[in-house]
Amino acid sequence: MSDRIDSFSRRKFLATTALGAVAATGSIAMPSVLRAQGAGVKLGVLHPVSGALSYSGQQGRLGAMLAIEEINAAGGIKALGGAKIDTILGDAQSTPDGGTAEVEKMNSAGVAAIVGGYASSICLAVSQAAARYDLPYVVDVGVADNIVTRGLKNTFRFGPGFGVIAKTALDNLVAINNQAGKPAKTVMIVHEDSLFGSGLAKLLNAQLPQQGFQILETIPHPTPTRDFNNVVLKIKAQNPDIVIPANYYNEYVLLARTMQQQQIKPKGIYSVLGGAASSYKFVKEFPEAAKYIMDCNHWFDPRNAQALALKKKVEEKGQFYTYEVYMNYSCVLLVADAIQRAASADRAKVTAALESSTFAGHVMPYAATKFVNGQNQGAAPVNTQVLDNDIKVILPPAFANAKPVFPMPA
Amino acid sequence: MLSPTILIPAILNGLLTGAVYALVALGLTLIYGVLHIINFAHGALLSAALFATFFGYHAFGLDPYLAIFLLAPAFFALGYGLQRFVIGPASHGEDRNMLLVTLAIAVILENALLYVFRADTRTINLPYAFETIDFGFTFLAVPRVIGFGVVFVVALLLWLIMSWTDIGKAIRAVAKEKLGAELVGIDVAHVYAVTFGLGTACVAIAACLLIPTYYLNPQVGNAFVLIAFTIVVLGGMGSVPGALIGGLVIGVVESLSGLILGESLGQIGIFLIFIAVLLVRPSGLFGARA
Numbered sequence: 125m126s127d128r129i130d131s132f133s134r135r136k137f138l139a140t141t142a143l144g145a146v147a148a149t150g151s152i153a154m155p156s157v158l159r160a161q162g163a164g165v166k167l168g169v170l171h172p173v174s175g176a177l178s179y180s181g182q183q184g185r186l187g188a189m190l191a192i193e194e195i196n197a198a199g200g201i202k203a204l205g206g207a208k209i210d211t212i213l214g215d216a217q218s219t220p221d222g223g224t225a226e227v228e229k230m231n232s233a234g235v236a237a238i239v240g241g242y243a244s245s246i247c248l249a250v251s252q253a254a255a256r257y258d259l260p261y262v263v264d265v266g267v268a269d270n271i272v273t274r275g276l277k278n279t280f281r282f283g284p285g286f287g288v289i290a291k292t293a294l295d296n297l298v299a300i301n302n303q304a305g306k307p308a309k310t311v312m313i314v315h316e317d318s319l320f321g322s323g324l325a326k327l328l329n330a331q332l333p334q335q336g337f338q339i340l341e342t343i344p345h346p347t348p349t350r351d352f353n354n355v356v357l358k359i360k361a362q363n364p365d366i367v368i369p370a371n372y373y374n375e376y377v378l379l380a381r382t383m384q385q386q387q388i389k390p391k392g393i394y395s396v397l398g399g400a401a402s403s404y405k406f407v408k409e410f411p412e413a414a415k416y417i418m419d420c421n422h423w424f425d426p427r428n429a430q431a432l433a434l435k436k437k438v439e440e441k442g443q444f445y446t447y448e449v450y451m452n453y454s455c456v457l458l459v460a461d462a463i464q465r466a467a468s469a470d471r472a473k474v475t476a477a478l479e480s481s482t483f484a485g486h487v488m489p490y491a492a493t494k495f496v497n498g499q500n501q502g503a504a505p506v507n508t509q510v511l512d513n514d515i516k517v518i519l520p521p522a523f524a525n526a527k528p529v530f531p532m533p534a
Numbered sequence: 535m536l537s538p539t540i541l542i543p544a545i546l547n548g549l550l551t552g553a554v555y556a557l558v559a560l561g562l563t564l565i566y567g568v569l570h571i572i573n574f575a576h577g578a579l580l581s582a583a584l585f586a587t588f589f590g591y592h593a594f595g596l597d598p599y600l601a602i603f604l605l606a607p608a609f610f611a612l613g614y615g616l617q618r619f620v621i622g623p624a625s626h627g628e629d630r631n632m633l634l635v636t637l638a639i640a641v642i643l644e645n646a647l648l649y650v651f652r653a654d655t656r657t658i659n660l661p662y663a664f665e666t667i668d669f670g671f672t673f674l675a676v677p678r679v680i681g682f683g684v685v686f687v688v689a690l691l692l693w694l695i696m697s698w699t700d701i702g703k704a705i706r707a708v709a710k711e712k713l714g715a716e717l718v719g720i721d722v723a724h725v726y727a728v729t730f731g732l733g734t735a736c737v738a739i740a741a742c743l744l745i746p747t748y749y750l751n752p753q754v755g756n757a758f759v760l761i762a763f764t765i766v767v768l769g770g771m772g773s774v775p776g777a778l779i780g781g782l783v784i785g786v787v788e789s790l791s792g793l794i795l796g797e798s799l800g801q802i803g804i805f806l807i808f809i810a811v812l813l814v815r816p817s818g819l820f821g822a823r824a
């Protein structure tokens with residue numbers, strides 16, 4: 125009798141403690157959720173603001189911050205009672221390890237989502253780290269296809285991947301070449317050797333011969349590289365009709381300037397995701413080296429009033445209106461819209477809202493967003509050329525404001 | 535691809551780069567030859583000198599080549615002070631302590647630079663930095679050609695100092711036989727400090743020569759010092775002509791490896807040479823047997 129009473133009371137004791145613990149956590153958790161709704165929604169903004177990619181990282185951060193300021197000034201997330209967006213800034217230090225470390229920090233800080241990454245190698249690592257916590261992650265720029273083809277439910281890419289970009293770039297190159305009477309037959313590719321450059325070079329190597337171009341050589345180089353003399357010597361020796369660079373800002377500028385220095389003038393410099401080829405900073409600082417360079421890259425919708433207003437705002441701050449700015453701006457607006465539609469900062473709900481998103485309030489020349497396996501279907505690049513010390517859009521015709529000049533005048 | 539039209543410019547570029555490597559190695563080998571320590575702070579001092587030149591350009595518009603005349607004496611004083619008042623006393627005369635103290639200085643200096651200037655990669659854009667001299671078959675960048683010339687002038691000056699001045703003779707005496715030098719009345723602490731100062735001044739001049747064509751961040755000095763170590767080993771520890779010739783050789787090797795193996799693997803050539811020298815002739819081309 126006494127045994128039964130003891131075991132009953134022991135079981136009862138354990139059960140009550142367990143229930144008590146659950147209730148306690150529940151009651152502790154509930155007020156904090158209620159507090160969060162009033163206090164603000166945390167958003168992780170992760171970019172390589174130091175290290176080899178620091179300029180692009182800082183531009184990305186600028187774009188994201190401008191969007192957050194605008195959202196907060198307009199009253200925050202209405203569905204959460206006007207909750208403001210609390211920014212948790214992260215520095216990926218231009219390495220994948222730096223990125224994953226920041227994901228850990230942001231997760232501990234309780235962010236609802238993360239935006240950014242910039243470089244493909246960093247985005248790849250960040251998407252994986254975020255997936256461990258089911259943390260929704262929106263890629264700002266990173267173009268490697270495998271970022272969104274690994275079945276990670278948390279990863280969304282607003283912009284195009286390099287599969288789409290390479291195809292568009294080559295189709296446009298063929299169109300430009302045909303229009304000029306097919307003067308170009310041989311090509312040399314100069315690419316940086318991380319995930320972005322190598323992946324893109326592989327695609328180009330497969331597709332260029334199919335379009336009738338002969339690839340003389342594919343030259344990889346590390347990021348950072350501060351001496352392109354050897355690379356330019358190889359270009360000089362083989363004299364290709366077209367040089368295709370695919371690298372980040374500093375190396376692109378140095379390659380272009382070294383080519384100018386050694387007086388190498390191919391029929392065209394046709395960049396595919398060239399790091400500086402469609403950058404106002406490059407055109408302003410080195411107009412001679414930048415002349416006539418073509419690029420197939422991310423670009424804003426030139427007919428969109430919001431895009432132009434943002435351009436004005438950025439230039440008034442004394443900064444250049446580069447792709448990192450408007451892509452991050454659009455991505456943050458996209459995430460804010462998802463949180464608004466989910467009416468919650470809960471990660472699973474935000475992820476679901478992103479999956480079903482049809483957001484059209486961005487500044488890119490894409491239609492409303494439609495994510496299939498994390499990739500925005502309408503995303504596409506645009507062809508630009510540096511003409512008259514300005515960057516003009518040459519293709520597609522719907523957005524063009526100039527005709528391509530090809531081959532490069534002597 | 536291996537035609538003379540590419541090989542010769544590549545070799546010339548290698549010689550120009552190698553000259554600046556040689557200057558960095560010169561400082562290192564001087565310090566080793568006399569103090570018999572590997573100066574681990576060399577890389578951090580190079581980074582500091584790069585930042586000093588950068589700062590001078592941006593704050594005062596000081597042209598890097600003119601900055602040489604300001605920074606070389608300033609860094610000489612810095613090196614002198616470091617050896618005389620920090621490294622010397624902290625190491626209590628033990629060689630291995632000196633190694634640790636220089637390592638500590640390296641860490642402190644690098645992180646101070648990181649704190650003040652952040653890790654961003656920066657460049658200077660000089661108007662003449664991209665001008666070239668036309669040699670007919672190739673164009674060579676003006677700053678590099680100037681750098682080449684200055685390195686030889688500096689090497690010549692060092693040689694003159696070592697051979698003709700009293701302090702130079704004292705340095706050579708201490709390098710050969712420290713106890714004997716002390717016994718004849720040479721102030722060894724002073725000589726050590728002067729040598730360290732000269733080594734640091736070399737690094738400051740190298741920074742001024744590098745900056746028009748290179749980038750800088752707090753870690754860039756380390757990459758150079760790794761190459762400088764290779765040159766010091768190749769040329770012989772303590773040998774000034776060894777550092778010069780070793781530097782030129784390494785520069786050419788790096789350029790040719792980059793050409794043949796591709797930019798990503800280009801540095802392999804340097805380290806293969808490092809290993810080969812250690813295996814075959816550990817004292818280096820011009821080094822005295824230890």
